[in-house]
Amino acid sequence: MSTSLALEKTMTIAYLGPEATFTHQAAMKRFGASLKYSAQKTIADVFNEVAHHRADYGVVPIENSTEGVVTHTLDMFIDSDLKIVAQIVMPIEHCLVGRIPKSEIEVLHTHPQALAQCRGWIMRNLPHAEVIEASSTTRAAQKAADSPHTAAIASALAAETYGLEIIEASLQDNPDNVTRFFVLGRKCSPPTPNARTSLMFSLRHEVGALHTALKIFQKHELNLTKIESRPSKRKAWEYIFFVDFVGHFETSPTSDAIDELQGCCNFVKILGSYPVEA
Amino acid sequence: MSTSLALEKTMTIAYLGPEATFTHQAAMKRFGASLKYSAQKTIADVFNEVAHHRADYGVVPIENSTEGVVTHTLDMFIDSDLKIVAQIVMPIEHCLVGRIPKSEIEVLHTHPQALAQCRGWIMRNLPHAEVIEASSTTRAAQKAADSPHTAAIASALAAETYGLEIIEASLQDNPDNVTRFFVLGRKCSPPTPNARTSLMFSLRHEVGALHTALKIFQKHELNLTKIESRPSKRKAWEYIFFVDFVGHFETSPTSDAIDELQGCCNFVKILGSYPVEA
Numbered sequence: 252m253s254t255s256l257a258l259e260k261t262m263t264i265a266y267l268g269p270e271a272t273f274t275h276q277a278a279m280k281r282f283g284a285s286l287k288y289s290a291q292k293t294i295a296d297v298f299n300e301v302a303h304h305r306a307d308y309g310v311v312p313i314e315n316s317t318e319g320v321v322t323h324t325l326d327m328f329i330d331s332d333l334k335i336v337a338q339i340v341m342p343i344e345h346c347l348v349g350r351i352p353k354s355e356i357e358v359l360h361t362h363p364q365a366l367a368q369c370r371g372w373i374m375r376n377l378p379h380a381e382v383i384e385a386s387s388t389t390r391a392a393q394k395a396a397d398s399p400h401t402a403a404i405a406s407a408l409a410a411e412t413y414g415l416e417i418i419e420a421s422l423q424d425n426p427d428n429v430t431r432f433f434v435l436g437r438k439c440s441p442p443t444p445n446a447r448t449s450l451m452f453s454l455r456h457e458v459g460a461l462h463t464a465l466k467i468f469q470k471h472e473l474n475l476t477k478i479e480s481r482p483s484k485r486k487a488w489e490y491i492f493f494v495d496f497v498g499h500f501e502t503s504p505t506s507d508a509i510d511e512l513q514g515c516c517n518f519v520k521i522l523g524s525y526p527v528e529a
Numbered sequence: 530m531s532t533s534l535a536l537e538k539t540m541t542i543a544y545l546g547p548e549a550t551f552t553h554q555a556a557m558k559r560f561g562a563s564l565k566y567s568a569q570k571t572i573a574d575v576f577n578e579v580a581h582h583r584a585d586y587g588v589v590p591i592e593n594s595t596e597g598v599v600t601h602t603l604d605m606f607i608d609s610d611l612k613i614v615a616q617i618v619m620p621i622e623h624c625l626v627g628r629i630p631k632s633e634i635e636v637l638h639t640h641p642q643a644l645a646q647c648r649g650w651i652m653r654n655l656p657h658a659e660v661i662e663a664s665s666t667t668r669a670a671q672k673a674a675d676s677p678h679t680a681a682i683a684s685a686l687a688a689e690t691y692g693l694e695i696i697e698a699s700l701q702d703n704p705d706n707v708t709r710f711f712v713l714g715r716k717c718s719p720p721t722p723n724a725r726t727s728l729m730f731s732l733r734h735e736v737g738a739l740h741t742a743l744k745i746f747q748k749h750e751l752n753l754t755k756i757e758s759r760p761s762k763r764k765a766w767e768y769i770f771f772v773d774f775v776g777h778f779e780t781s782p783t784s785d786a787i788d789e790l791q792g793c794c795n796f797v798k799i800l801g802s803y804p805v806e807a
Binding site: 315316317318319322323363367382384385386424425427428429458459461462463465466468469472473474475476477478479480481482484485486487488490 | 593594595596597600601641645660662663664702703705706707736737739740741743744746747750751752753754755756757758759760762764765766768
């Protein structure tokens with residue numbers, strides 16, 4: 252994908268902003284620095300920009316290896332017809348940024364996901380700081396730049412953007428802290444080697460319905476790499492399942508499994524097939 | 530459970546505070562008004578109070594019918610030995626609270642879960658308000674009481690607690706908005722009719738491992754009412770599964786299914802069995 256995309260010079264990439272977020276960095280890692288980047292306020296806005304042709308592709312976070320899925324991104328696929336055309340995997344390094352020594356910090360601004368990923372560090376190092384949640388790590392850095400006795404958890408790039416120092420690096424509790432991002436487009440990607448498919452389905456209300464659905468994947472020897480359930484938002488305690496598994500939706504045996512799945516589910520929606528690193 | 534618990538007069542109930550949160554209301558719905566309630570700052574603190582015998586029971590949110598699981602509560606069970614002894618199901622009604630008319634609101638304080646449950650309403654009614662995330666709906670109400678041009682999304686009880694007016698009621702996008710809470714204890718509950726069991730397990734790395742595990746539930750005709758996957762936090766992209774299903778872990782066929790499950794999983798941990806309304 253990278254080669255063909257690089258040729259289209261006027262391409263616009265919408266991403267979950269503001270500037271210098273981890274999503275911005277993931278987008279630049281994938282598409283390079285020469286394209287037009289358009290920061291969006293919310294995940295829904297990224298979907299809208301692509302759906303309404305104001306951007307060619309969108310980049311949103313989908314899952315962190317410590318904190319799990321970004322549920323709002325999953326939920327967007329319920330009503331959207333956009334497709335996942337690629338994934339970006341990026342190590343996430345959280346830093347304590349500000350203009351004061353650690354001992355003078357009274358207030359700490361942080362995004363809820365960063366907070367969850369650094370919870371242990373905060374409890375050990377800043378147990379008495381007032382933690383204020385921000386809408387992004389960049390916004391947290393900006394708050395730290397504007398107020399006394401204040402620091403933030405943000406990326407090294409955000410620190411640079413707001414003229415802050417890195418007081419301490421690598422705050423994440425799990426050193427193996429990685430985030431997956433999805434690249435959204437309006438058309439499906441063609442088959443590639445090492446493809447993975449994401450789809451969602453809802454089940455009939457029968458004992459063993461989930462088992463019946465998963466049996467199909469086993470029969471075709473398609474390893475499920477992921478399963479998530481989300482509320483349908485239509486009826487309390489009714490769920491939609493999101494699964495990732497090996498293969499491209501247009502090639503056998505993946506296509507056969509999807510056909511069979513359609514026979515035993517209320518609905519099946521293909522979210523896309525995209526190459527993953529082996 | 531209610532009858533026997535009501536007899537122990539000195540009982541202390543730890544809950545996710547501050548006072549007047551939905552968790553506080555759920556705890557009072559279950560245990561009545563005459564016991565000692567102890568507000569905790571975090572979900573981890575509620576677990577700690579019960580584990581260290583400073584509280585007899587703890588109450589934490591586990592799942593909202595619109596927004597899905599409270600991942601931090603699920604994750605706490607990975608390292609905790611506490612048991613789920615009961616569940617409380619409560620309708621959640623979010624209100625816009627403050628001291629100004631809707632047209633004068635510039636800043637809106639809200640908890641991330643409340644924000645997610647009222648996202649559609651906010652977009653339609655307060656698209657230009659600055660939304661600031663608070664650590665609880667009560668804290669959001671407190672902020673609205675302290676600042677001009679400011680309102681909050683909180684419960685009617687929180688409005689009353691801070692002397693605020695209800696500017697508009699029922700903001701939740703889904704009218705069928707219900708939250709499940711767990712009551713945590715140090716010992717398992719004995720068998721009851723209409724029991725449900727919650728357990729967690731991790732799988733061996735084999736194709737179809739999840740299917741093999743779920744097949745056991747189907748074989749014993751135990752309907753799975755819920756499945757969630759969470760990162761193991763030990764290795765990137767390694768998951769722990771949480772399932773809820775029909776029956777008490779000490780009675781057949783549920784106990785047989787658990788025995789078989791232990792044969793095909795890396796580990797299985799029973800989180801508790803508790804009565805549910807039919």
